[in-house]
Each structure stands twice: as C-alpha cells, then as structure tokens.
Amino acid sequence: MVVSSGPLNPKTASYEFNGISGVLGITFGLPLLCVVLNQMIRPDFYIVGLFTNLDIAELWNHIKPLKWYLTNKELWTYYLTWFGVLALFDVLLPGNTIDGVELRDGTKLPYKINGIALTSTLLATLTVRWQLTKGEMPELQYLYENQTDLCIITVIFAFVMAFFLYAASFIPLAHKNGKETRERILSVSGNTGNPVYDWFIGRELNPRLGPLDLKLFCELRPGLLLWFLINVACLHHHYLATGEVNNAILFVTLAQGFYVFDGVLNEEGCLTMMDITTDGFGYMLAFGDLALVPFTYSLQARYLSVSPITLSRPYLAFLSSTMALGYYIFHSANKQKSDFRQGKLPHLKSIDTKRGTKLLCDGWWGISQHMNYFGDWLISLSWCLATGFQTPLTYYYSLYFAALLVHRQQRDEHLCKIKYGDDWHRYESEVPYKIVPYVY
Template sequence: MAKSTGPLNPKTTSYEFSGIPGVLGVTFGLPLVCVVLNQMIRRDYFIVGAFSNFDVAELWNHIKPLKWYLTNRELWTYYLAWFGGLALFDVVLPGRTMEGVELRDGTKLPYKINGLALTSTLLATLCIRWQLTNGEMPELQYLYNNQTDLCIIVIIFSFIMSLFLYGASFIPLANKNGHGTRERVLSVSGNSKNIVYDWFIGRELNPRLGPLDLKMFCELRPGLLLWFLINVACLHHYYLQTGKVNNAILFVTLAEGFYIFDGVLNEEGVLTMMDITTDGFGYMLAFGDLALVPFTYTLQARYLTVSPINLSRPYLAFLVATMSLGYYIFHSANKQKSDFRHGKLPHLKSIDTKRGTKLLCDGWWGMSQHMNYFGDWLISLSWCLATGFQTPLTYYYSLYFATLLIHRQKRDEHLCKIKYGDDWQRYESKVPYKIVPYVY
C-alpha cells in the first residue's frame, strides 16, 4: 500500500546541473577529463616543477578510433569478466540480508550484505595467483599496461548501461503474487519527461536484475575494487621493475586500500546515503562509479610508479596522522548519526520537525551540517600529499572531491529545504556551518 496519497512518481519540476546544457557538458566533458588525465600522468609529461614538454598532440598518442574500442574482444572480455564475476559473487556469496529505507510505495527492498565474503575471495584470489605465477601476475601487468584503453572501454560500457537502465525503467514490474504489474518507483529528480535529462540523472530509483541491485552493486563493487586493483598493479609494476618497494607508493596503496575495504565491509552504511535513497541510477552515477572512480582516483599511485619519491619518517608520520584524524572524524560522525537514528543517544540535542522526525544538532553534527564530509576530505588530502609537490595532477582527487562534496551539500540542502520547510531554517540557525566548522 502506498505511503502517501499523492502520485507515486511526481513529475520533476526543476533541473540540476543548470539543465540540459550542464548535463551535456558533464556527459562529454568528464569522460574527456578522464582520458586526458590518464594520458598526462605518463612519464613523458613530467619534468620537475612544470609541464615544460607539454604537447597537446601527445594527449591523443596511442588513442585509437572509436570502432577499435567497440570491436576489441580482448579488452571487452577482460572488463566483462571482471564486472560479471563480481556480480556473480555478489549474488552467490553468503551474507546477511538487510532492508533499505521505506520507499514511496510503502515497501522496503532487501539487500544482501556480503562485503566480508567478497573481500576475502578477492584477496585470496590475488594471493593464489601470486603463488601460481611466481609473482609475475600477468593480469596485473595487463591492467597496468592498458589503463587508458580500459578507461575508454568502461566509459563506453557506462554509456550503454545507462541506455539499458533508461529503457528498462518503462517496463512495469510483476507483482509478487504473479498477477498483474505494478509501477516502478522513479527518482524524484529523474521524472522530468525530458529523455536526455532523465537518462543522465537516472529515471528509476532502484533498478534490479533479479536479486542484484544494480545501483548498490556499481556503487561498491566494480569501480571501487578496480581502484584498489589498479593501485596494486602500479605497486606490482614498480616492484618488477626495481626489485624493491617505494614507501610513498606503499603508503598510498595501503591507505587507499584501507579506505576502500572499509567502505565495502561497512556497506550497510550506504543504504541511507543520498546515492541510494534519492538519486536515480543513470549515466551520472554509472559513469562516476565505474569509470571516474577507478581511473582518476588512482593518479597518486600511477604518478609514484613513474616518478617515485622517498618519504622521510616524520613526513610519513604526518600523513598517517592526517589520514587517521580524517578517518576518526568521518567514522565517528557517521556512527553518531546512525546511533541517534536508532534511539541510542537520546541526550543529544535535536529539533523536532513537523514531519515527526528529528534533526540532530549536537555532537559532531552541532559543529557542521556535514562533519563527515570534512573528515572524508582530510583523508583524501593525506593521499595527495604523499606525492610531494612536483605536479598539480596528483592533487586532482582532493580538489575534485572537495567540489563533489560541496555539490552534494548544496543538493542535500535544497532537498531538505523542500522537505522540512521552516524547520530547516531553525536547524540552520543552530548549525550555520555547512562542512568545515568556522570556515564554510
């Protein structure tokens, strides 16, 4: 039975990203950025202190015609085996079942939580392959040597997948009893009736293939774990070339690996995040999850492979301390909000809203509206600082992440103003800072 008396899928009345021009700019601009960054991170672009040998023509060196990528069976087999294998593991590996938030039709979708089983399987596979190949690991070498080409393959895959998602969103779902059909729950932002905009933002809220929730799967599996695998491939390549391990690239691989697996092992946390509860699954998230994350968040490891630096012990300790502080803020702020939602922290101050819910304005959440974002950004900064100060390229992640977090904050603020009305103004008067206390 529907939760509200209004329409299940109200029409979207406002556009994000400045409408169609912004959507088209992101659709074609960010893939271009992805490819350019992958090309620029190569050794032949670096001279300490400046891009003095920068050549625009070199950006397209080794880039093949589109037809080559569309018909390359080897690259497609490599990536589809990765994507399909993870999807299979996600379905068959054991785990516990949790319910997501209540949808507008009054239902709650089940989610299998099996990050521990999946992580164990992946790490065990890497260890077995290391033993079987005497450390050669040809799969990792292939990944290292074909990163730009694979990046383009994944961009194309994201585009095709989002077309499939858009088309499937118009097919009614079968009722659980097998009789008749029911309307799919659409995203509040992706039902504008404009084909391009809805395809980009994502029309359906929770598209599924059988038991596989495609949005949550793509959020936590193929792109996130490929980020880790590319870092490992960079570390492995450096070891094969030099016979030793550089402490800067080791720190980046271990630190980012810890962050990645922390997300996978605590995957139930995403069930209440905006990506899952509010956003549709279209090109925006598909491209971001599958292509942008693994092929731009790995710039630090890729740079340190071709331009290694040795970190002093005091500087390494500083990086560990910075990441630890960021992680502490990020983790404890998220835990505090989760505990509050489950009634475990009744002593914390909050605002009662007309909707019958409470807005937390105490503890971490009395310091800023998104204190967890600040902690998350500090973590990203520690990784970039590990690359030194020879090039701005390796600081892309921290700069992009700051932009992403500010954009998310503004989106969340817009939705909360609509959702809570005057109660949100009361909340803002008590918690005026958005992310960084006393700054923003």
C-alpha cells in the same frame, strides 16, 4: 507501513547542473578529462612541467579510433569478466539480508550484505595467483599497461548501461504470479520527461536485474575494487622494475586500500545515503562509479609508479596522522548520526520538526552540518600529500572531491529546505557552518 499520500512518481519540477547544457557538458567533458589525466601520467610524458610543457597533440598519440575500442575482444573480455564475476559473487556469496529504507509505496527492498565474503574471496584469489605465477601476476601487468584503453572501454560500458537502464525504466514490474504488473518507483529528480536529462540523472530509483541491485552493486563493487586493483598493479609494476618497495606508493596503496575495504565491509551504511535513497541510477552514477572512481582516484599510485619519491619517517607519520584524524571524524560522525536515528542518544540536543522527526544539532553535528564530509576530505588530502609537490596533477582528487562534497551539500540543503521548511531555518541558525567548522 506508511504510504505517501501524493503520486507514486511525482513529476520532477526543476533541473540540476544548469539543465541540458550542463548535463551534456558533464556527459562528454568528464570522460575526456578521465582520458587526458590518464595520458598525462605516462613514463614517456613530461609531468613535472605540466603547465609549461603541455603538448596537447602528445596526449592523443596512444588513443585509437572509436571503432578499435568497440571491436576489441581482448579488452572487452578482460573488463566484462571482471564485472560479471563480481556480479556472480554479489549474488552467490553468503551474507546477511537486511531491508533498505522505506520507499514511497511503503515497501522496503532487501539487500544482501556480503562484503566480508567478497573481500576474503578477492584477497585469497590475489594470493593464489601470486603463488601460481611466482609473483609475475600477468593480469596486474595487463591492467597497468592498458589502463587508458580500459578507461575508454569502461566509459563506453557506462554509456551502454545508462541506455539500458533508461529503457528498462518504462517496463512495468511483474508481481510474483507473473500476471499482474506494477509501476516502477522513479527518482524524484529524474522524472522530468526530458529523455536526455532523465537518462543522465537516472529515471528509476532502484533498478534490479533479478536479485542483483544494480545501483548498490556498481557503487561498491566493480569501480571501487578496480581502484584498489589499479593501485596494486602500480605497486607491483614498480616492484618488478626496481626490485624494491617504495614507501610512498606503499602508503598510498595501503591507505586507499583500507578506505576501499572499509566501504565494502560497511556497505549497509550506503543504504541511507543520498545515492541510494534519492538519486536515480543513470549515466551520472554509472559513469562516476565505474569509470571516474577507478581511473582518476588512482592517480597518486599511477604517478608514484612513474616518478617515485621516498618519504621521511616524520612526514610519513604526519600523513598517517592526517588520515587517521580524518577517518576518526568521518567514522564517528556517521556512527553518531546512525545511533541517534536509532534512538540510542536521547541526551543529544535536537530540533523537533513538523514532520515528526528530529534534526540533530549536537556532538559532531553541532560543529557543522556535514562534519563527516570534512573528515572524508582530510583523508583525501593525506593521499595527495604523499606525492610531494612536483606536480598539481596528483592533487586532482582532493580538489575534485572538495567540489563534489560542496555540490552534494548544496543538493542536500535544497532538498531539506523543501522537506523541513521553517524548521530547516531554525536548524541553520543552530548549526551555521556547512562542512568546514568556522570556515564554510
């Protein structure tokens, strides 16, 4: 066990997102964007001429006062039941327990990996409900018809959760005997002492509610699976309205469903990601995981349920090939890096660092510094292309995802320059491209 020689919780010396002004802009700007995007995709809103016929006042016709959302028992019951049942499943369903990465105090947190049990339970529940309701599925109809209202409820929930997480980060953890306490491990980026910034970034690194790891749970359960459920609701709505299954919306539902369940079933891979190992859990991740992912990543299915298009077989084959290529690059690059860290690929070229570790610069990781990001972006592009070219609105995901990946690469590069010093400059000379080979 190696314990860091520095302070357990070093003070954060620099601000990201252009400091407090940027943080406040994101805090209120992104929820507004979520609502606007959901309002744009309505059967009674003219989407095709998005930028020439945009009526801002029309976007707010279906938005109620804030008090209505705060006191709406039906919406809160719907969402809290979804969140609470998934939390119970996460704790109670069987699975293997593995350790996460070593923390600054030399300990490792245990994580229950039960994605297979959860996926099986969810799909079985949907199948049973389909049989019992003879295909009506009122829960899916409610989700489809109240998507914008549920989006606002989820945003409010993320705000509340972030305040709870921030307050709880100041309470010392009790040892098993209940008589002694120890300091919580804080995020290296969320310990500035500024309450607004730390609330946004996340002060505590791995907040837990009993056996439930809140950050990993929110990363992989309520938001990610709600994205899949919204897509299914859109497909279901189109089927009820037309009696047909449109191949474009079916492709998007199946392709994104595969992506979602691939993440859930390979959840142990998240334990080494920046979100889990470095970032605190505050408003940034709570809002992103719970609201931004399900209510903006589902725009393609939402759009196709309103304005369906039929894909030709050659074009459908092109979309499937693009996604398959992206998935192959994404999956094989991540596996190659994981195998290298476990010492399984000693023949691959690497750079020895003064820290005693190695920087891989061969295979996929000799082509670009984040080849997995490039594969992930190709996957996103295939989904957007399935909506045709009638509106730029459905390309939001691919454009946003590109900006997100570039920002994540820049954050990672900043941390690596601090961590590796001159060794990182040697690595950059070996692998000059950041994400897209021969481009960036």
